[in-house]
Amino acid sequence: MSVALETRGLCKSFGALTVAEQINFRLESGARHALIGPNGAGKTTFVNMLTGVLSPSSGRILLAGEDITELGPAKRVKRGLGRTFQINALFRRLSVLDNVALAVAERLGVASRKLRAASAHPEVRNEGMDLLSTLGLAEDASQRILDLPYGKQRLVEIAIALGLRPKVLLLDEPAAGVPSLESHRILQVLDKLPRDIAILIIEHDMDLVFRFAQRITVLVQGEVLVEGTPEEIGRDKRVHQVYLGEQRHA
């Protein structure tokens, strides 16, 4: 299987504080991979380096074999790297449809046009509506994000990322803040995502992680502790100690 995303010796330090240490990571094409770790393990820092929000202190990032380490966030998106945010990063006063349409328009190269009205681009609107239908949000298309329940806002996060038709999708805690009864809805949506997208999910909800992921990487204090299938991770004593153990005691 080909590699969709890879990091080689990725490090990040803020002064004397090292938050990522020699991370070697591979995400196979079409994979369902989870990144877990206790609070402060460096998961979000890792995602921010992958997406170009943070520059690594050293190491390389390769997308489909191409070195993207020096590219800015926008260029990485154009090459097929999409993400969602741990805390909703939506266009709060815009409609649900416009939230998704903005992403679709960027991908189609429509967003810079100035002479024709936005509504005169039915290809953007139709694709946006198709995406919303897939995610069960069609009825909310004209609602403003501000007026939408939080669980649905999390789905809009995913819809925006899908509007970019990414080859690799990084989901930063897609179920964060969603009541456990509603998180199954998020899982249903994740299960239906196209198989050609390689997905890396960063999540605290272990139930969701173990049901969704085919492989799991455990990050502790900025280093990869272990990687394996959910069964292997579930059996690993070190993981129990540093992570799952914490949950049991909680």
Add this chain to the structure above:
Amino acid sequence: MSTHAGGYSADPRIRRVEWLPWIVALAGFFLLPEYLSLGARILIYVLYALSLDLIVGYAGIITLGHSAYFGLGAYVAGILAAKAGIADPMAQLAASAAAGALLGLVTGAIILRTRALTLLMLTLAITSVLLEIANKASSLTGGADGLSGVVVAPILGLFKFDIFGKTAYLYCLVVLLVGWWLIRKLIYSPFGTSLTGVRENSLRMHAIGAPVYWRLVLVYTLSATIAGIAGGLITQTNQFVGLNVLSFESAGELLVMLILGGVGRIYGAFVGPVVYLVAQDLLAKQFPEYWYLGIGTMLVLVVLFARGGILGIVDSLIAKLRRKA
């Protein structure tokens, strides 16, 4: 009037109510001939406020230095007319537009790398620097005495500027109409929608691959171009340029007008200057020393009770009436 925002489901057709400002402007021409010079000034400030609304209301760029582009446009038209012997109003206006655009592009490319308070201070610095240059270059600008001797030939060789201000009024009205049409078109376009996206969440715009910085530079340049044209118009109608066109007070006054009318609504830029300049005219006649108190009170009331400006009040009243009906 409601809020005018682009979007992929927004209907871009001009609504009936949008003809109202133009009907009022034409009615004013026929019914209030003694106020045409004030009218022309209002029309120019509407264009100037529209240019500000484009960046503040739609793109979310906060500025206290928009007078830099207005003032530069005013001086370029004035210097061409008074010093270079170019009296053709269209050529003057084109030069004002080009100067505004160039300055907008150069300064925008520098300052739009910053945000919030830093950006605000830089916009203020730009207009302050230009003011000082205009003050010192008195051989060209007339310095503190202002630039007089501005000669403006008949428009298209046909319409001569008259002492009653009729030609100036209609000329400003036509330029405003063109500016309004362009800005409205831009707001409803995908580009305009993406600007609203930047205003709402620039982090997410980066994350969907939008070239946020360049979009902001472009809209800033367009806005500066329109402000430059407005500056050119003020020179042509006054046939004089004073240092005040570049002042911080001028930029602040414009922002107050826009807030009064309503930010990010297109027509707030129409209502604000009308209310502000008419109130200024009336209050200055009644209370020559204290007229600013009236303007200040009005602004305090709007900020406290009507965040959407005067048009915001109109919107909420209409919404209440609809709920009752």
